[in-house]
Amino acid sequence: MVGRLMPESASLQAVLTDRIFIGLTIASALILALVVGLLLVFAIRFRRGSKADRHPLPEIVSREFEIGWTAATIFLFVFIFWWAASAEIGAYSVPPNAIEIHVVAKQWMWKVQGSNGAREINELHVPVNAPVKLIMTSQDVIHSFFVPAFRLKRDVLPDQQTEAWFQATKTGTFHLLCTEYCGTDHARMLGRVIVMEPEAYARWLSAQPEGDDLAHQGERLFSERGCAGCHAPGSAVHAPSLAGIWERPVPLEGGRFATADAAYLRDSILQPGRDVVAGYAPVMPSYAGLLDDGEIQAITAYIRALGSEPGVVRALGTPDLRSNVPGGVRERSPAMVPGAPVLDQPGPGVRP
Amino acid sequence: MSTTAGTTASPTGLADPDELDLRLPVSYLADGHSVRSWLLTTDHKRIAILYAITITVFFFIGGAAATLVRLELATPEADVLRADTYNKLFTLHGVVMVWFFLIPSIPNTLGNFLVPLMIGARDVAYPKLNLISWYLNLGGGLLAVAALLAGGVDTGWTFYVPYSTVFSNTWVSLTVLGVFTTGFSSIATGVNFIGTVHLLRAPGMTWFRLPLFVWAMYTTSLMFVLATPVLAVTLLLVFAERTFGLPIFDPARGGDPILFQHLFWFYSHPAVYIMVLPAMGVVSELITCFSRRKVFGYTFMVYALVAIAVIGFFTWGHHMFTSGMSPYAALVFSFLSFIVAVPSAIKVFNWTGTLYRGQVGFESPMLYALGFVGLFTLGGLTGLFLASIPVDVHVQDTYFVVAHFHYIMVGASVSAYFGGLHFWWPKITGRTYPETWARFAAILMFFGFNLTFFPQFIAGYLGMPRRYHVYPPEFQIWNVLSSAGAAVLAAAYLMPLGYLTWSLLFGERAGNNPWDASGLEWRTSSPPPRRNFFGSPRVQGGPYNYHPEGVAPVHDQPRLPSRGSLT
Numbered sequence: 001m002v003g004r005l006m007p008e009s010a011s012l013q014a015v016l017t018d019r020i021f022i023g024l025t026i027a028s029a030l031i032l033a034l035v036v037g038l039l040l041v042f043a044i045r046f047r048r049g050s051k052a053d054r055h056p057l058p059e060i061v062s063r064e065f066e067i068g069w070t071a072a073t074i075f076l077f078v079f080i081f082w083w084a085a086s087a088e089i090g091a092y093s094v095p096p097n098a099i100e101i102h103v104v105a106k107q108w109m110w111k112v113q114g115s116n117g118a119r120e121i122n123e124l125h126v127p128v129n130a131p132v133k134l135i136m137t138s139q140d141v142i143h144s145f146f147v148p149a150f151r152l153k154r155d156v157l158p159d160q161q162t163e164a165w166f167q168a169t170k171t172g173t174f175h176l177l178c179t180e181y182c183g184t185d186h187a188r189m190l191g192r193v194i195v196m197e198p199e200a201y202a203r204w205l206s207a208q209p210e211g212d213d214l215a216h217q218g219e220r221l222f223s224e225r226g227c228a229g230c231h232a233p234g235s236a237v238h239a240p241s242l243a244g245i246w247e248r249p250v251p252l253e254g255g256r257f258a259t260a261d262a263a264y265l266r267d268s269i270l271q272p273g274r275d276v277v278a279g280y281a282p283v284m285p286s287y288a289g290l291l292d293d294g295e296i297q298a299i300t301a302y303i304r305a306l307g308s309e310p311g312v313v314r315a316l317g318t319p320d321l322r323s324n325v326p327g328g329v330r331e332r333s334p335a336m337v338p339g340a341p342v343l344d345q346p347g348p349g350v351r352p
Numbered sequence: 353m354s355t356t357a358g359t360t361a362s363p364t365g366l367a368d369p370d371e372l373d374l375r376l377p378v379s380y381l382a383d384g385h386s387v388r389s390w391l392l393t394t395d396h397k398r399i400a401i402l403y404a405i406t407i408t409v410f411f412f413i414g415g416a417a418a419t420l421v422r423l424e425l426a427t428p429e430a431d432v433l434r435a436d437t438y439n440k441l442f443t444l445h446g447v448v449m450v451w452f453f454l455i456p457s458i459p460n461t462l463g464n465f466l467v468p469l470m471i472g473a474r475d476v477a478y479p480k481l482n483l484i485s486w487y488l489n490l491g492g493g494l495l496a497v498a499a500l501l502a503g504g505v506d507t508g509w510t511f512y513v514p515y516s517t518v519f520s521n522t523w524v525s526l527t528v529l530g531v532f533t534t535g536f537s538s539i540a541t542g543v544n545f546i547g548t549v550h551l552l553r554a555p556g557m558t559w560f561r562l563p564l565f566v567w568a569m570y571t572t573s574l575m576f577v578l579a580t581p582v583l584a585v586t587l588l589l590v591f592a593e594r595t596f597g598l599p600i601f602d603p604a605r606g607g608d609p610i611l612f613q614h615l616f617w618f619y620s621h622p623a624v625y626i627m628v629l630p631a632m633g634v635v636s637e638l639i640t641c642f643s644r645r646k647v648f649g650y651t652f653m654v655y656a657l658v659a660i661a662v663i664g665f666f667t668w669g670h671h672m673f674t675s676g677m678s679p680y681a682a683l684v685f686s687f688l689s690f691i692v693a694v695p696s697a698i699k700v701f702n703w704t705g706t707l708y709r710g711q712v713g714f715e716s717p718m719l720y721a722l723g724f725v726g727l728f729t730l731g732g733l734t735g736l737f738l739a740s741i742p743v744d745v746h747v748q749d750t751y752f753v754v755a756h757f758h759y760i761m762v763g764a765s766v767s768a769y770f771g772g773l774h775f776w777w778p779k780i781t782g783r784t785y786p787e788t789w790a791r792f793a794a795i796l797m798f799f800g801f802n803l804t805f806f807p808q809f810i811a812g813y814l815g816m817p818r819r820y821h822v823y824p825p826e827f828q829i830w831n832v833l834s835s836a837g838a839a840v841l842a843a844a845y846l847m848p849l850g851y852l853t854w855s856l857l858f859g860e861r862a863g864n865n866p867w868d869a870s871g872l873e874w875r876t877s878s879p880p881p882r883r884n885f886f887g888s889p890r891v892q893g894g895p896y897n898y899h900p901e902g903v904a905p906v907h908d909q910p911r912l913p914s915r916g917s918l919t
Contacts, residue, residue, distance in 0.1 A: 004826075007814045017742045021813070024740065028733040035700055035729045039722060042707035046643070047714075054709045065705065066652045066698070073697045077690040077736070084740035085683050091742070092679050107519075141515040142609060144674060144749060148815025151746040155675040157610070158514060159603035162676040175824060179749035179817040181508045183515060184435050187820035271606070 010170040010195065011150035016087045018151070024080065094165040098133035099126070102214065102297050105136065105143035105156040107182055108189035111294075115301060117213035118205055122191035124176065126168055127201035133165040135262065137293050144180035147193050155180055159270075159293075161262050168195040218302025221295055230284070239284070240277045243306045251278040265300050377881040379782065394479035395882055397780075400465035402486050407453050407461065408849075410493060414448035415845060417441045422804075422838040428825045438821035439506040440522065446509025451531050452493045454761055455623065458630035459576075460489070460541055462772045463569045465780060467545055469873035469880065470563050472554025472889035477547030485540035492534030499523035499530065508819060510620070513601035513612040517593040525594050532587045535580045538626075542576030545569050554872070556891035560654070563871055563895045564647060567654050568633025571661040575622045575629075578665070583619035586612065610675055617668035625664040627761050628728075629657060631768030632699055635721045638771050639703050641869045642718035643710030646896040649702045656695035656702075663692040673741055674748045682741055689739035696732050700725060715867070716790035720771030723798040724764050731759030734809065749819075751830075752812025755805045763801050770797070770848065777852070778862030782879040785855035789847065796844040803837030870897050 009018055045052050100115040101124065112120045126132050136145060136156040143156040145164065149172075154164035176191035196204060222228050230239035240250075249257040250264070253276050258264050267274055269291060272284035291299070380397045383389070390398060420441050424432045433441065464482065468475055476482050499505050505527045507516040516524050549562070549570045562570075590612070592598045599605035601612045640647040647653060669677060669685030703725050712718070734756040737743045747753060774790055777783070811830035816823055823831070865874040876885050 004814070005810055013742070017746050020740055021737065021743050021746075024737050024743065028730075028736070031733060032729055035704060036726055038704045039707065039725060042704065042710075043712045043714075043722065046707060046710045046712050048644075048711045052709070054711075057709065062649055062705075066649045066702075069701050070652075070694065070698055073694050074691075077693055078687075080736060080740065081687050081690045084742055085686060088682075088741040089679070141519050142512060142675075146749075146815070146817065148746070151742070153674045153745050153748055157603070157676065160676075175815065177815065177817050181439075181510075181512070181515070181749075181819040183506070183519060184439065186439075187435065187817075187822045190824075 008149045008170075008172075008174070009151075010168055010172065010174060011147075011152065012167045012169060013091055014149065014151040014169075016091060016151075020084050020087060023083070027076070027080070094133050094163070095131040095167075098131035098165055100133050100135060101126075102301075103134050103136040103145060103156065104139060104293055104297070105145070105178070105189075106139040107141065108178070108185040110145075110176065110178075110189070110191045113214060113294075113297075115214050116205065117216075118208045122176070124191065124193045125201060125204055126193065126195055127198045128168050128171050128195050130198070131165055131167045133163060135161055135163055135297070137161050137297070139293055141182045142180045143178050143182050143189065146177045146179040147174055148177070149174040150193075153179060159266075161266065168193075171195045171197055214298050214301040215305035216302075218298035218300070218305075221291075221299055222302055225287070225291065225295075227299070237283070238280060240280055242303050246304045246307060252276065253278050260303075262300050262304075265303060266296055269296055269299070377883070377886075379877065379879040380882050381782070381879050383882045392483070394475070394483055396464050396468050396476045396479065396482055397880065399482050399486050400461050400463075400780075403456055403460040403464060403489070406486075406490055406493060407457055410448050410452035411845075412849075413497070414445050414453055415842065417445035417448070419838065419842055421445060422835040424821055425823070425831045426835045428823050428828050428831075430822050433821060435821055436506060437504075439508075439819070440500075440504030442819060443505050443508050444500055447496060447505070447527060447531065450509055450623070450627075450761075451534050452489070452496065454627045454765060455538060456489055456534075456541075457627075457765070457769050458634060458772065459545075459569060459572055459626075460485070460537075462565075462634065462769070462776060463545065463572075463630060464541075466776065466873055467548055467566055467569050468552065469876070469884055470566050470871060471549065471552060471557050472872050472885065472891060473548060473552035474883050474885070476544045477551050478544050481540050482544050485537040485544070488537035488540065489534050492530040492532070492537065495530030495533060496527055499526040502526065510616060511587070511590055511612075512616075513590065513593070513607075513609045514603060517590055517600075518602055518604075525591055528587045528591050528594075532584055532591070535584045535587075538576045538580045542573035542580070545573040546577065549573075554889045554891055558891075560651065561891055561894045563633075564636035564650070564653055564657070565630075565633035567657050568629045568636070571657045572626055572629045575626050575661055575664070579619045579622040579626070582615060583623075586615040586619065589615075610672070610677075613672050613675060614668070617671045618665075621668040621671065622661075622664050624757070624760065625660055627765045629660065631724065631728075631765040632657065634768040634772035634775075635703065635724045636699075637869075637871070638717045638721035638775055639706050639725075640896045640898065641775070641867055642713045642715060642721070643707050644713075644898040645706050645708075645710035646894075646898060647702065648705035648708070649698075650894070650896070652698055653702055656698045659695040660692060663688060663695075667692050670739055670744065673744045686739050686741050690736065693732060693735060693739070696728075700729050700732070714791075716787060716794050717771045717775035717867075719791055719794040719798075720767050720774065723794065724767040724771065727759055727763030727767060727798075727801065731756060731764055734759065746815075747812050749817055750812040751808040751816045751818055754818050755808035755812060758805045758808075763805065767797065767801075770794070773848075773852075775867070776873070777855070778866045779873060779878050779880070781856060781859075782862055783855045783859030784862045784866065785859055786851050789851040793844050793847040793851075796840060796847070800837055800840030800842075800844045804834050804841050805837070807831075807833040807837070870895060 006018065009015060046054070102113045102115070104111040110122050110124075112124050118125070134145065134154070136154065137160065138156045138158040140158060142158065144153055145156055146153040147166070150166045150168065152164060152166045154162050156162060172195055174193045174195070176193050178186060178189035182189065229235060230237040231242050233241055233243070245260040247259060247261055250260050252258055258275050264275065270286060270288045272286055273282045276282045380395055390402065393399060420433065421438065424430070424438055430438075464476070502523050505520070505522045505524050507520050507522070507524055511524070511528065549566060589600045593600050593602060599607050601607040601609050603609055636647055636653060667685060667689045669681060670689045673682050734752070738747065738753065738756060774785065777785055807830040811827050811834075814827065814830075816827040816830070862878050864876070864878050872889055872891070875889065
């Protein structure tokens with residue numbers, strides 16, 4: 001165990017992070033050796049009573065030294081900044097075909113649900129070599145989702161959504177730890193990330209108990225909680241249609257635009273009077289307290305499933321363009337795991 | 353800066369002999385023995401002693417909590433403490449060590465004692481405010497201790513919302529009020545030092561003749577005054593949300609918990625520099641004295657202090673890289689965090705350069721100072737890891753961060769505090785201490801510290817999160833090493849308590865200038881009289897006039913009797 005000085009490296013990000021870490025370690029070791037070496041050499045050579053040469057230094061030498069090592073330090077530090085920052089910028093954008101996983105953290109457990117409907121607690125099964133996007137929120141305090149083997153960490157905030165993504169490169173079981181102090185059992189808020197071969201993952205997925213996927217739950221909620229009464233096409237109440245708005249700009253009162261992303265939809269559900277769509281009256285009541293975080297995620301998933309092309313109303317059940325693991329249980333087959341061709345035309349299982 | 357001033361002045365002239373009054377008054381320690389003469393004193397030196405007593409008590413309270421924490425972490429299982437007790441102990445450790453030990457440590461003890469002496473003043477600019485600041489610090493400390501006795505607080509010293517405002521059922525409000533109160537003591541001290549340095553410098557003590565310790569205290573004071581009010585506001589908002597239910601940070605009512613983090617770190621990142629700038633000041637004095645050399649690059653040292661104080665205000669965001677901030681904001685904070693490391697690096701090179709062609713002695717204060725440079729360099733370099741966003745994302749809130757800030761705040765600042773305490777001990781108390789014990793403690797502290805905290809870098813990169821009272825068993829080896837180091841460190845910290853107490857009671861009388869140091873504080877008796885100086889000091893040269901050949905500084909005034917104790 002003592003021999004293991006580096007954590008296991010099991011994601012694309014881990015390679016990048018380790019490269020910077022090792023580079024910094026080497027640079028730091030050299031600087032530390034230089035400083036400690038000079039301290040020791042000077043302290044011993046110029047110890048009190050030694051016969052070393054002690055003629056005063058000319059003033060100019062001192063100034064040139066100062067300017068020299070200031071410039072060298074700035075150059076070195078800015079170089080390291082550039083190196084680390086460029087690695088980071090490259091890692092920001094989520095691949096468009098990432099599997100979406102919704103994470104809800106609460107004291108002291110992780111609830112995980114794939115957009116394909118698989119629900120887990122304190123465990124997360126993912127296929128190897130496929131990008132996975134996490135959409136996370138907390139039901140109580142701030143938590144932080146940390147998988148050391150992936151060099152992945154992102155805080156999970158109450159009433160807000162944060163996102164992160166990773167692509168595992170090794171199969172195995174890895175620690176999932178909470179790293180934002182969250183109360184009594186913070187240290188026991190642990191989970192496992194299980195990375196599987198695509199075939200094994202597909203078998204695991206089809207063995208999960210039947211349950212609607214998130215978008216279908218959202219569709220049900222959409223009618224049960226009365227959203228459809230106003231927002232369905234052809235409704236008597238004058239309310240904006242939600243089809244095809246996902247991640248598109250929405251004109252607001254006063255000439256501003258908002259992007260219809262998860263945060264905007266969440267705000268519009270909880271504080272509908274805040275950013276009213278241009279041309280509509282602020283008549284919608286707030287759903288704060290009526291919908292919990294999981295339900296809001298479900299409705300958001302439903303609106304997202306309605307697509308992002310104005311005019312093209314995508315029916316629910318159409319495999320999403322952005323996900324390689326489509327829909328309900330009956331649609332799952334090993335062919336639909338990541339890497340399989342994206343089903344872009346409505347298939348046989350499409351609802352009207 | 354010139355040492356070849358006019359014909360009447362001696363080469364290193366500090367004071368005019370004619371103005372010196374040799375009727376020696378009693379020392380400040382002998383000037384009144386009643387409790388009242390201590391508790392109502394406005395003498396900056398006595399207030400420094402009051403502070404020294406309170407921070408020592410708090411240091412050992414915080415240390416006891418850390419001891420229990422390390423004891424629990426020796427095994428992966430919970431075998432000594434329950435989860436809640438553990439959480440309360442690390443919170444207590446953090447709160448007490450940060451606000452009741454580290455922040456007041458060097459500024460309020462050594463700073464209070466030395467700033468007026470070093471600039472040739474009779475007291476600080478606002479002596480009553482100085483006394484009030486001690487009572488504020490004590491009052492805040494008592495509130496925090498009351499919270500501890502009432503049942504403790506479990507939020508961590510960072511008081512992150514919404515845990516602290518909505519979810520914690522412990523004594524958060526009382527603790528927050530304690531920290532709020534003690535914040536005003538920092539502000540009062542800051543105002544006082546700024547006033548003192550601006551108004552009370554002796555004739556001839558120009559800005560660029562100030563000792564680096566005074567510069568360090570001045571820049572620290574600016575940070576006290578600018579940063580601490582933000583902490584006060586933040587904690588007041590936490591208090592208001594908890595007590596009166598005002599919706600400020602609670603996300604369920606439209607508040608923003610990230611706002612709290614911005615406000616908190618806007619104070620708490622500069623607070624790290626509040627803890628380390630005074631340490632840099634102390635070490636600059638020690639290294640130049642025990643190398644018998646003028647400090648290398650004095651003006652650069654001054655500019656570096658000012659640069660750290662200014663840039664240090666704009667780097668707080670690097671505490672929040674994982675909280676979902678905009679990637680562009682993260683890049684800006686990352687860049688500034690690299691830039692703030694440059695002046696620190698310059699200081700390290702200058703300390704090293706000061707040794708060159710010196711006459712280096714290895715008395716105990718110098719051992720602490722050399723230890724400081726090593727530990728500060730390692731702490732500073734690991735700061736670069738944390739400024740690099742991808743690495744920070746991995747090690748944020750792990751033991752890597754814990755190790756990093758302990759290297760800066762304990763390894764560096766506490767070493768410097770002990771170094772300064774030993775260096776000025778003869779001046780403060782008029783007694784000498786047993787040098788062999790002091791050297792042994794300094795060396796033990798250095799090795800104990802590294803044994804405690806270096807393994808935490810490894811545990812942190814391996815992924816061990818902080819604030820865990822149980823942990824996956826593969827991290828045990830590093831925790832055992834760390835706990836073993838903590839035992840050594842505890843012994844090393846207890847040793848000065850023993851031999852310095854012995855010195856107070858039985859130590860030999862110290863000379864007025866036992867180290868042959870330059871600087872006005874050595875131009876008066878040990879301990880100094882109530883009014884600090886016998887005459888009116890007049891400064892005619894820059895600081896650190898150590899002869900390049902290693903001779904003691906030339907004394908340009910009648911020598912005080914070398915054993916001139918006046919008590």
